[in-house]
Amino acid sequence: MSTQPRGAVPLHSQSEASANEAPAAALVRRAAALNDAFGKADAADRLSGIVSSAAGRLVFTTSFGLEDQVLTHLIAEAGLPVVFATLDTGRLFPEVYALWAQTEARYGIRIQPFYPRHDAVEGFVRDHGINGFYDTREARKACCDIRKVEPLGRALSGADIWITGLRADQSAARGGVVLAEADAGRGLIKVSPLLDWSRDRALTFAEAHRVPLNPLHGQGFVSIGCQPCTRAIEPGEPERAGRWWWEDDAAKECGLHVGPDGKLVRTKSQPAQVLA
Numbered sequence: 001m002s003t004q005p006r007g008a009v010p011l012h013s014q015s016e017a018s019a020n021e022a023p024a025a026a027l028v029r030r031a032a033a034l035n036d037a038f039g040k041a042d043a044a045d046r047l048s049g050i051v052s053s054a055a056g057r058l059v060f061t062t063s064f065g066l067e068d069q070v071l072t073h074l075i076a077e078a079g080l081p082v083v084f085a086t087l088d089t090g091r092l093f094p095e096v097y098a099l100w101a102q103t104e105a106r107y108g109i110r111i112q113p114f115y116p117r118h119d120a121v122e123g124f125v126r127d128h129g130i131n132g133f134y135d136t137r138e139a140r141k142a143c144c145d146i147r148k149v150e151p152l153g154r155a156l157s158g159a160d161i162w163i164t165g166l167r168a169d170q171s172a173a174r175g176g177v178v179l180a181e182a183d184a185g186r187g188l189i190k191v192s193p194l195l196d197w198s199r200d201r202a203l204t205f206a207e208a209h210r211v212p213l214n215p216l217h218g219q220g221f222v223s224i225g226c227q228p229c230t231r232a233i234e235p236g237e238p239e240r241a242g243r244w245w246w247e248d249d250a251a252k253e254c255g256l257h258v259g260p261d262g263k264l265v266r267t268k269s270q271p272a273q274v275l276a
Contacts, residue, residue: 027182031189034180044074046179046193047163051080056160058082061152062111064099064214065224067165067194070202073211074193075163076107082163084111085155089147090121091226095216102212114151121146131228137247140229147226159188166192169199169239199239 030053038049051058060075060082062068075082086100104111124146128135133143156162168177183190194202199222206213216224220232223240231242 023187024182024184027184027187027189031178031180031182034189034191035178039179043070043193043197044078046191047071047074047080048078050161050163050180050191050193051082054161057158058161058163059085059156059159060163061085061087061155062165063087063224064096064103065165066199066202066206066213066217067167067197069099069103069211069213070197070205071163071165071193072103072107072109073206073209076109083159084109086111086113087148087151087155088113088115089226090116091147091228093214093216093224093227093230095214096224099212099214106212112155114155116147116151120150133229134246140244140247153186156186156188159186162186162188162190164190164192165194167197167199167202168195 034050034053038046041049058081060071062072062084063086072084075084100111103109124132124143128139128143133140162183166177177192177195179193179195180189180191205211214221214224220234221230221242222233223243224230225243229244231245233239233242
Protein backbone atom coordinates (compact mmCIF):
# COMPACT_ATOMS: atom_id res chain seq x y z
CA MET A 1 0.00 0.00 0.00
CA SER A 2 1.39 3.42 -0.96
CA THR A 3 2.33 5.86 1.80
CA GLN A 4 2.47 8.77 -0.63
CA PRO A 5 0.42 11.73 0.67
CA ARG A 6 -2.83 12.64 -1.05
CA GLY A 7 -2.19 14.96 -3.98
CA ALA A 8 1.50 14.06 -4.17
CA VAL A 9 3.25 14.46 -7.50
CA PRO A 10 4.60 10.96 -8.31
CA LEU A 11 8.37 10.98 -8.71
CA HIS A 12 8.38 8.36 -11.48
CA SER A 13 5.92 10.34 -13.61
CA GLN A 14 8.00 13.50 -13.14
CA SER A 15 11.15 11.72 -14.28
CA GLU A 16 9.44 10.19 -17.31
CA ALA A 17 7.81 13.47 -18.32
CA SER A 18 11.02 15.48 -17.94
CA ALA A 19 13.29 13.02 -19.79
CA ASN A 20 12.93 14.86 -23.08
CA GLU A 21 12.44 18.37 -21.68
CA ALA A 22 14.93 21.19 -21.40
CA PRO A 23 15.97 21.57 -17.73
CA ALA A 24 14.32 24.97 -17.27
CA ALA A 25 11.05 23.78 -18.81
CA ALA A 26 11.07 20.70 -16.60
CA LEU A 27 11.51 22.86 -13.50
CA VAL A 28 8.62 25.11 -14.52
CA ARG A 29 6.38 22.09 -15.07
CA ARG A 30 7.32 20.54 -11.74
CA ALA A 31 6.71 23.82 -9.89
CA ALA A 32 3.29 24.17 -11.52
CA ALA A 33 2.41 20.60 -10.50
CA LEU A 34 3.33 21.32 -6.87
CA ASN A 35 1.27 24.51 -6.89
CA ASP A 36 -1.74 22.65 -8.31
CA ALA A 37 -1.42 19.77 -5.85
CA PHE A 38 -0.56 21.62 -2.64
CA GLY A 39 -1.34 25.31 -3.16
CA LYS A 40 -4.35 25.11 -0.83
CA ALA A 41 -3.00 22.44 1.55
CA ASP A 42 -1.86 23.15 5.09
CA ALA A 43 1.83 23.61 5.80
CA ALA A 44 2.42 20.08 7.08
CA ASP A 45 0.82 18.50 4.00
CA ARG A 46 2.72 20.88 1.77
CA LEU A 47 6.00 19.77 3.29
CA SER A 48 5.22 16.06 3.05
CA GLY A 49 4.09 16.49 -0.54
CA ILE A 50 7.18 18.47 -1.44
CA VAL A 51 9.39 15.77 0.06
CA SER A 52 7.57 13.00 -1.82
CA SER A 53 8.03 14.86 -5.11
CA ALA A 54 11.77 15.44 -4.70
CA ALA A 55 14.16 13.96 -7.23
CA GLY A 56 17.17 14.59 -5.01
CA ARG A 57 18.40 16.43 -1.94
CA LEU A 58 16.15 18.89 -0.09
CA VAL A 59 17.77 21.82 1.72
CA PHE A 60 16.09 24.17 4.17
CA THR A 61 18.04 27.37 4.79
CA THR A 62 17.22 28.94 8.14
CA SER A 63 18.20 32.32 9.57
CA PHE A 64 16.39 31.46 12.83
CA GLY A 65 13.61 33.99 12.31
CA LEU A 66 10.03 33.31 13.37
CA GLU A 67 8.99 31.62 10.12
CA ASP A 68 12.15 29.55 9.92
CA GLN A 69 11.66 28.33 13.47
CA VAL A 70 8.10 27.26 12.64
CA LEU A 71 9.37 25.34 9.60
CA THR A 72 12.16 23.76 11.64
CA HIS A 73 9.55 22.50 14.09
CA LEU A 74 7.33 21.09 11.34
CA ILE A 75 10.20 19.39 9.51
CA ALA A 76 11.88 17.98 12.62
CA GLU A 77 8.68 16.77 14.27
CA ALA A 78 7.65 14.95 11.09
CA GLY A 79 11.12 13.44 10.68
CA LEU A 80 11.36 14.62 7.08
CA PRO A 81 14.63 13.91 5.21
CA VAL A 82 15.63 17.55 4.85
CA VAL A 83 19.11 19.06 5.29
CA PHE A 84 19.13 22.04 7.69
CA ALA A 85 21.58 24.76 6.66
CA THR A 86 22.36 28.30 7.75
CA LEU A 87 24.57 31.14 6.54
CA ASP A 88 26.87 32.43 9.27
CA THR A 89 27.99 35.81 7.98
CA GLY A 90 30.26 36.50 10.93
CA ARG A 91 28.21 39.59 11.86
CA LEU A 92 25.15 37.98 13.48
CA PHE A 93 23.59 38.98 16.81
CA PRO A 94 24.76 36.97 19.85
CA GLU A 95 21.12 35.99 20.38
CA VAL A 96 21.13 34.19 17.02
CA TYR A 97 24.01 31.94 18.05
CA ALA A 98 22.28 31.16 21.34
CA LEU A 99 19.05 30.28 19.49
CA TRP A 100 21.02 28.11 17.04
CA ALA A 101 22.31 25.98 19.93
CA GLN A 102 18.91 25.92 21.62
CA THR A 103 17.21 24.80 18.40
CA GLU A 104 19.65 21.95 17.81
CA ALA A 105 19.19 20.75 21.39
CA ARG A 106 15.38 21.01 21.28
CA TYR A 107 14.96 19.05 18.04
CA GLY A 108 18.00 16.77 18.13
CA ILE A 109 19.31 18.06 14.81
CA ARG A 110 22.48 19.52 13.37
CA ILE A 111 22.25 22.70 11.32
CA GLN A 112 25.06 22.82 8.78
CA PRO A 113 26.90 26.17 8.72
CA PHE A 114 28.18 27.87 5.59
CA TYR A 115 30.68 30.67 6.07
CA PRO A 116 31.95 33.35 3.68
CA ARG A 117 35.31 32.83 1.99
CA HIS A 118 37.90 34.37 4.30
CA ASP A 119 39.91 35.89 1.45
CA ALA A 120 36.80 37.64 0.08
CA VAL A 121 35.95 39.09 3.50
CA GLU A 122 39.53 40.22 4.03
CA GLY A 123 39.56 41.89 0.63
CA PHE A 124 36.28 43.70 1.25
CA VAL A 125 37.39 45.03 4.64
CA ARG A 126 40.78 46.03 3.26
CA ASP A 127 39.13 47.98 0.42
CA HIS A 128 36.07 49.42 2.19
CA GLY A 129 36.75 49.32 5.93
CA ILE A 130 35.13 47.19 8.60
CA ASN A 131 31.74 48.90 8.17
CA GLY A 132 32.15 50.06 4.59
CA PHE A 133 28.74 48.66 3.65
CA TYR A 134 27.20 51.85 5.03
CA ASP A 135 28.95 54.02 2.45
CA THR A 136 27.16 53.08 -0.77
CA ARG A 137 24.46 50.72 -1.97
CA GLU A 138 27.04 49.04 -4.19
CA ALA A 139 29.33 48.38 -1.21
CA ARG A 140 26.43 46.99 0.82
CA LYS A 141 25.39 44.65 -1.97
CA ALA A 142 29.00 43.54 -2.42
CA CYS A 143 29.14 42.68 1.29
CA CYS A 144 25.88 40.70 1.03
CA ASP A 145 27.24 38.87 -2.00
CA ILE A 146 30.35 37.84 -0.09
CA ARG A 147 28.74 36.97 3.22
CA LYS A 148 25.42 35.50 2.04
CA VAL A 149 24.95 34.91 -1.68
CA GLU A 150 28.16 33.01 -2.38
CA PRO A 151 27.79 30.76 0.72
CA LEU A 152 24.17 30.09 -0.28
CA GLY A 153 25.42 28.76 -3.61
CA ARG A 154 27.54 26.22 -1.76
CA ALA A 155 24.68 25.33 0.61
CA LEU A 156 22.40 24.60 -2.34
CA SER A 157 24.96 22.84 -4.51
CA GLY A 158 23.39 19.65 -5.85
CA ALA A 159 20.02 20.31 -4.21
CA ASP A 160 16.77 19.49 -6.01
CA ILE A 161 14.46 21.52 -3.76
CA TRP A 162 15.19 24.60 -1.66
CA ILE A 163 12.81 25.22 1.25
CA THR A 164 12.47 28.83 2.44
CA GLY A 165 10.49 30.75 5.06
CA LEU A 166 9.22 33.48 2.73
CA ARG A 167 5.75 34.90 3.44
CA ALA A 168 3.76 37.01 1.00
CA ASP A 169 2.97 39.74 3.54
CA GLN A 170 6.55 40.32 4.71
CA SER A 171 6.88 43.19 2.23
CA ALA A 172 5.24 44.58 -0.89
CA ALA A 173 8.08 43.13 -2.95
CA ARG A 174 7.27 39.62 -1.67
CA GLY A 175 3.54 39.88 -2.30
CA GLY A 176 3.74 37.62 -5.36
CA VAL A 177 5.32 34.68 -3.56
CA VAL A 178 3.92 31.31 -4.65
CA LEU A 179 4.31 27.89 -3.06
CA ALA A 180 6.73 26.57 -5.68
CA GLU A 181 8.71 28.30 -8.38
CA ALA A 182 11.40 27.28 -10.81
CA ASP A 183 14.84 28.68 -10.00
CA ALA A 184 16.51 27.99 -13.33
CA GLY A 185 19.66 29.82 -12.31
CA ARG A 186 20.30 27.36 -9.49
CA GLY A 187 18.69 24.43 -11.29
CA LEU A 188 16.17 23.64 -8.54
CA ILE A 189 12.65 24.16 -7.25
CA LYS A 190 12.25 26.84 -4.59
CA VAL A 191 9.34 26.38 -2.18
CA SER A 192 7.76 28.60 0.47
CA PRO A 193 5.38 26.46 2.57
CA LEU A 194 4.30 29.41 4.76
CA LEU A 195 3.63 31.79 1.86
CA ASP A 196 0.03 32.52 2.96
CA TRP A 197 0.63 32.68 6.71
CA SER A 198 0.44 35.98 8.54
CA ARG A 199 3.02 36.87 11.15
CA ASP A 200 0.35 36.60 13.86
CA ARG A 201 -0.51 33.09 12.72
CA ALA A 202 3.14 32.05 12.80
CA LEU A 203 3.58 33.55 16.28
CA THR A 204 0.43 31.85 17.58
CA PHE A 205 1.65 28.50 16.24
CA ALA A 206 5.12 28.99 17.75
CA GLU A 207 3.72 29.86 21.16
CA ALA A 208 1.27 26.94 21.13
CA HIS A 209 4.03 24.45 20.28
CA ARG A 210 6.72 26.05 22.47
CA VAL A 211 8.97 26.68 19.49
CA PRO A 212 12.22 28.41 20.54
CA LEU A 213 12.24 32.03 19.37
CA ASN A 214 14.72 34.87 19.29
CA PRO A 215 14.11 37.22 22.27
CA LEU A 216 14.94 40.17 19.99
CA HIS A 217 11.52 39.75 18.35
CA GLY A 218 9.99 41.05 21.55
CA GLN A 219 12.20 44.14 21.36
CA GLY A 220 10.97 45.28 17.96
CA PHE A 221 13.46 43.34 15.83
CA VAL A 222 10.89 41.69 13.59
CA SER A 223 13.17 40.80 10.68
CA ILE A 224 16.69 39.96 11.84
CA GLY A 225 19.78 39.89 9.66
CA CYS A 226 23.35 40.93 10.37
CA GLN A 227 23.68 43.00 13.54
CA PRO A 228 25.08 46.19 11.90
CA CYS A 229 22.35 46.11 9.25
CA THR A 230 19.30 45.54 11.45
CA ARG A 231 17.36 47.88 13.71
CA ALA A 232 14.11 47.59 15.62
CA ILE A 233 11.07 48.87 13.75
CA GLU A 234 8.61 51.49 14.92
CA PRO A 235 4.87 50.77 15.30
CA GLY A 236 3.22 50.77 11.89
CA GLU A 237 6.41 50.21 9.92
CA PRO A 238 6.63 47.27 7.50
CA GLU A 239 8.30 44.13 8.84
CA ARG A 240 11.48 44.60 6.82
CA ALA A 241 11.84 48.35 7.43
CA GLY A 242 14.61 47.64 9.92
CA ARG A 243 16.84 45.96 7.32
CA TRP A 244 19.44 48.26 5.69
CA TRP A 245 17.38 51.15 7.10
CA TRP A 246 19.75 53.79 5.69
CA GLU A 247 18.67 52.88 2.14
CA ASP A 248 15.44 54.35 0.76
CA ASP A 249 14.48 51.49 -1.56
CA ALA A 250 11.27 49.81 -0.35
CA ALA A 251 12.21 46.60 -2.17
CA LYS A 252 15.44 46.03 -0.27
CA GLU A 253 16.85 42.51 -0.51
CA CYS A 254 20.25 41.00 0.22
CA GLY A 255 20.32 38.98 -2.99
CA LEU A 256 19.33 35.53 -1.73
CA HIS A 257 15.88 35.71 -3.29
CA VAL A 258 16.51 37.77 -6.42
CA GLY A 259 17.36 36.94 -10.00
CA PRO A 260 20.21 38.21 -12.18
CA ASP A 261 18.32 41.48 -12.79
CA GLY A 262 18.22 42.22 -9.07
CA LYS A 263 14.47 41.69 -8.84
CA LEU A 264 12.58 39.08 -6.88
CA VAL A 265 12.12 36.03 -9.09
CA ARG A 266 8.45 35.21 -9.22
CA THR A 267 6.16 33.02 -11.25
CA LYS A 268 3.35 35.07 -12.76
CA SER A 269 0.38 34.41 -10.52
CA GLN A 270 -2.29 35.96 -8.38
CA PRO A 271 -0.99 37.41 -5.09
CA ALA A 272 -1.18 34.96 -2.22
CA GLN A 273 -4.18 35.25 0.08
CA VAL A 274 -2.69 35.66 3.53
CA LEU A 275 -4.51 33.74 6.23
CA ALA A 276 -4.59 35.21 9.71
